[in-house]
Amino acid sequence: MKRIKEISQVKFFAWLLFSAISVSTSWAADAQNGKKLYESNNCGSCHAFNKKIIGPALAGIHDRHSEEWLIQWIRNNKKLRETGDAEALKLYAEYQSSPMNVYENLSADDVKDIVAYIKLEANIKEEGVITNKEEPQEESQSNTYLTFLVIVFFILVLVLTRVRSRSRRIAPKYENLN
Numbered sequence: 222m223k224r225i226k227e228i229s230q231v232k233f234f235a236w237l238l239f240s241a242i243s244v245s246t247s248w249a250a251d252a253q254n255g256k257k258l259y260e261s262n263n264c265g266s267c268h269a270f271n272k273k274i275i276g277p278a279l280a281g282i283h284d285r286h287s288e289e290w291l292i293q294w295i296r297n298n299k300k301l302r303e304t305g306d307a308e309a310l311k312l313y314a315e316y317q318s319s320p321m322n323v324y325e326n327l328s329a330d331d332v333k334d335i336v337a338y339i340k341l342e343a344n345i346k347e348e349g350v351i352t353n354k355e356e357p358q359e360e361s362q363s364n365t366y367l368t369f370l371v372i373v374f375f376i377l378v379l380v381l382t383r384v385r386s387r388s389r390r391i392a393p394k395y396e397n398l399n
C-alpha cells in the first residue's frame with residue numbers, strides 16, 4: 222500500500238515539474254518567436270516601438286485594440302477595412318500615405334507572439350532600463366524560474382528517497398510483530 226502511494230507521489234511530482242517546465246518554456250517562446258517574426262517580416266521598416274515613423278508607434282497596441290482585432294488587422298488590414306470596421310478605417314485615414322502590407326502568411330498564434338514581443342520590448346524601452354538588450358527579458362526570468370523548479374525537484378527526490386529507505390528499515394520490525 223505504502224509503496225503504491227510513494228510511486229504515485231513520485232509520478233505526481235514528475236508531472237507537476239513537467240507541466241511547470243512546459244508552461245514556462247512556452248511563455249518564453251512566445252516573445253522570442255514574435256521577435257523572429259517581427260524581424261523576418263520587416264515590421265521595423267515602418268514601425269518603431271515608441272515613436273511614429275511611417276506607421277504608428279507600436280507600444281500599447283494591446284491596450285488600444287482587442288486581440289481579435291489585432292489578429293485581423295495584422296494578417297490582412299485591407300480585408301478588415303473592407304468589412305467597414307470603424308477602428309481600421311479611422312487608422313487608415315490618419316496614415317493614408319502608405320498602407321500596411323498584408324501578412325496572411327502569419328497564423329493567429331504568430332500574431333499573438335508578435336504582440337507579446339511588442340508588449341515586452343516597448344516596456345523595456347519605455348522604462349529605459351535595458352535599452353540595447355538583444356534578447357527579450359522574459360527569457361532570463363523564466364531561467365530563474367526553471368532553476369528554482371529544478372532545486373525544488375531535487376529536494377523532493379531527496380525527501381522521497383529518505384522516506385523510502387526509512388520505511389525499508391522499519392519494515393522488518395513489523396514483520397517480527399506479526
Ligand code: HEC
Nearest residue numbers: 262263264267275276277282312313316317319320321322
Ligand atoms: C509598409 C509599411 C508597414 C509595414 C511593413 C508594417 N506596417 Fe503596420 N502599419 C503601417 C501603417 C501606415 C499603419 C497605419 C494604418 C494604415 O495607414 O494602414 C500601420 C498600423 C499598424 C498597427 C495598428 C497600430 C495602432 O496604433 O493602432 C499595428 C498593430 C501594426 N501596424 C502592426 C504591424 C506588424 C506586426 C507588422 C509586421 C508584421 C507591420 N505592422 C508591418 C505600415 C506598415
